[in-house]
Amino acid sequence: MAHYPFSERADLLVLTCTHVLEGGDVTLVCHHFNDNTWEFTCGDTHTEEDAIVLSVGELCEMDPSLHLVCDLPVGGAATRSSRAHAWQFGRIEGEDFYPAADSRMN
Numbered sequence: 001m002a003h004y005p006f007s008e009r010a011d012l013l014v015l016t017c018t019h020v021l022e023g024g025d026v027t028l029v030c031h032h033f034n035d036n037t038w039e040f041t042c043g044d045t046h047t048e049e050d051a052i053v054l055s056v057g058e059l060c061e062m063d064p065s066l067h068l069v070c071d072l073p074v075g076g077a078a079t080r081s082s083r084a085h086a087w088q089f090g091r092i093e094g095e096d097f098y099p100a101a102d103s104r105m106n
């Protein structure tokens with residue numbers, strides 16, 4: 001197997017969308033706090049019919065730049081305009097975040 005930087009297993013199943021499977025760029029990555037799930041989508045709004053499940057290893061093979069978001073903490077989100085743009089890191093709005101640096105400051 002190729003070098004695999006995610007702390008999760010390469011066969012970890014993550015939510016993605018048909019647009020990404022059809023060659024669209026992943027522009028939104030979320031690592032959800034509540035259930036520790038990952039989402040790799042094109043960033044558009046989706047219906048259930050657009051949702052598919054792939055392993056994170058497969059996604060990294062399709063787009064090696066996803067390696068750059070492998071240390072996204074739970075509650076974190078990464079966005080970019082396209083595959084040619086750099087990732088911007090932030091938080092998922094309305095979710096808890098770990099490490100909880102904010103609450104430690106109170």
Ligand SMILES: [Zn+2]
Pocket residue numbers: 017018019020041042043044046050
């Ligand atoms: Zn999509």
